[in-house]
Amino acid sequence: MDIGDVRKGSKLLINGIPYNVDEAEFMKPGKGRAIYRLKLRNLLDDSTLDITHHSGEKVEEAHVSNYEMQYLYNDGEHYVFMNTETFEQYLFDKEKIGDKKHFLKEGTLVTVPMMGEKPLGISLPTFVELEVRESATTTKADTITAQTKAAVLETGYTIGVPTFVKEGDIIKIDTRTGTYVERVSTKK
Amino acid sequence: MERRALIYEFTRAFFRERGFHEIETPIRVPAVAPEAQIVPFESENWFLSTSPELYMKRLLAAGYDRLFQISRCFRKGERGRWHNQEFTMLEWYQTGGDYLQMVQDTAELVLTIASKLGIGSIINYRSQRIDLALPWPKTTVRNAFLCAAGWDPITRPDPLRFDIDLVTKVIPSFAPDRPTVLLDYPAAMASLARLKPNEPTVSERAEIFIGGLELANAYSELRDAQEQERRFQTEIEQIEREQHHKIAMPWRFLQAVAHLPSCSGIALGMDRLVMLLCNADSIDEVVTFTMDTA
Numbered sequence: 285m286d287i288g289d290v291r292k293g294s295k296l297l298i299n300g301i302p303y304n305v306d307e308a309e310f311m312k313p314g315k316g317r318a319i320y321r322l323k324l325r326n327l328l329d330d331s332t333l334d335i336t337h338h339s340g341e342k343v344e345e346a347h348v349s350n351y352e353m354q355y356l357y358n359d360g361e362h363y364v365f366m367n368t369e370t371f372e373q374y375l376f377d378k379e380k381i382g383d384k385k386h387f388l389k390e391g392t393l394v395t396v397p398m399m400g401e402k403p404l405g406i407s408l409p410t411f412v413e414l415e416v417r418e419s420a421t422t423t424k425a426d427t428i429t430a431q432t433k434a435a436v437l438e439t440g441y442t443i444g445v446p447t448f449v450k451e452g453d454i455i456k457i458d459t460r461t462g463t464y465v466e467r468v469s470t471k472k
Numbered sequence: 473m474e475r476r477a478l479i480y481e482f483t484r485a486f487f488r489e490r491g492f493h494e495i496e497t498p499i500r501v502p503a504v505a506p507e508a509q510i511v512p513f514e515s516e517n518w519f520l521s522t523s524p525e526l527y528m529k530r531l532l533a534a535g536y537d538r539l540f541q542i543s544r545c546f547r548k549g550e551r552g553r554w555h556n557q558e559f560t561m562l563e564w565y566q567t568g569g570d571y572l573q574m575v576q577d578t579a580e581l582v583l584t585i586a587s588k589l590g591i592g593s594i595i596n597y598r599s600q601r602i603d604l605a606l607p608w609p610k611t612t613v614r615n616a617f618l619c620a621a622g623w624d625p626i627t628r629p630d631p632l633r634f635d636i637d638l639v640t641k642v643i644p645s646f647a648p649d650r651p652t653v654l655l656d657y658p659a660a661m662a663s664l665a666r667l668k669p670n671e672p673t674v675s676e677r678a679e680i681f682i683g684g685l686e687l688a689n690a691y692s693e694l695r696d697a698q699e700q701e702r703r704f705q706t707e708i709e710q711i712e713r714e715q716h717h718k719i720a721m722p723w724r725f726l727q728a729v730a731h732l733p734s735c736s737g738i739a740l741g742m743d744r745l746v747m748l749l750c751n752a753d754s755i756d757e758v759v760t761f762t763m764d765t766a
Binding site: 288308309310311312313314315316317318319321336338339340 | 507509510549550551552553554555631632634635636638639640643657661663679681686689714
């Protein structure tokens with residue numbers, strides 16, 4: 285594709301590796317050639333790369349498609365996801381999943397960018413709903429002073445929650461920040 | 473938007489006080505100044521103006537001696553944080569004077585406006601404190617490139633390398649807390665400026681940069697019609713080679729060049745000025761509708 289058509293979010297293929305364009309700056313001082321400065325992120329290992337091109341140059345587009353997949357389970361080393369349309373299963377190393385594991389429970393739907401047959405990572409939904417497994421009950425004295433307390437979710441993740449949240453409640457979490465949003469339902 | 477309107481008001485007052493007349497020249501024109509890197513929009517065989525320069529110089533040749541204009545310009549393919557394909561240019565021309573005079577006028581204009589806005593001579597742009605006090609620091613293209621990029625574009629012209637190094641090495645090397653005036657561009661990049669009388673490898677062209685933004689482009693104007701025609705012809709040939717279409721030679725303008733008195737002029741990006749005085753990250757913040765939202 286022509287460098288002039290590259291935008292933030294475009295996917296480029298450089299030396300066989302797919303990159304996401306995180307930022308694209310267009311500069312054109314003094315009647316000169318247009319210069320494009322791109323901040324790229326390697327979609328395989330998350331490393332960054334800065335490149336500069338001038339107008340008229342062509343770059344190769346990486347053909348990346350997004351698929352919906354469902355989290356099935358993990359065996360300690362690998363996390364297994366299933367394409368909801370083809371039922372094909374894909375394994376991801378636990379390193380590739382990293383902290384996202386805190387928000388995965390059986391059935392969670394994620395978006396997986398793939399280049400051909402190669403999955404590039406997983407993209408969590410913005411919000412997930414998880415059950416509170418452990419949470420200290422608070423005494424009257426606590427509720428007057430503290431506004432949040434620690435709670436452990438069904439995934440093992442520890443999160444700060446308001447004091448009215450109890451064990452068994454389902455809460456909504458923002459996966460971008462890992463923080464409490466609201467209580468969805470409470471155990472009777 | 474309010475501040476933008478005030479900036480316009482103060483600009484008009486500044487020029488009126490100095491005896492400049494405000495004028496309007498055509499936006500839809502039969503020919504634009506041929507420049508390989510500036511692509512005009514077409515309008516049924518005519519074009520949308522990329523700069524009012526050609527018309528303003530025709531007026532100077534006809535006897536007017538102090539003119540200014542705030543007008544809309546159109547340049548294809550220019551869109552980014554500091555660019556919108558449709559933008560506003562402030563251009564002013566006077567008989568006599570030279571490119572250094574134009575730079576001085578610009579500094580005084582910017583300071584006057586900042587002062588009237590209540591900002592004073594120190595602006596805060598994108599968390600950087602910038603001191604606009606006179607005199608504005610000046611450097612030549614030769615020195616700036618030798619220091620920041622390690623080569624001399626005057627003795628070894630290399631247009632592609634020039635553009636890339638200007639953006640990646642030279643502009644970032646400017647002191648962030650002061651404006652920088654870049655003087656004496658190589659002769660091949662003179663555009664419509666005259667060559668320096670005793671040093672024909674450089675031209676009397678200056679560019680002003682503030683806060684990393686290119687703000688204005690000043691010339692001691694070229695009065696040699698044959699030289700101007702030759703430069704345009706080089707551009708026309710390059711455009712034909714690279715873009716595969718023919719572009720018109722602005723004959724009426726060339727006829728006027730022969731009658732130009734000694735004069736100087738400058739083009740200043742009004743949107744950029746507003747960005748600096750409003751601490752705006754992007755041109756989108758100072759324009760009502762960009763090409764993406766119109």
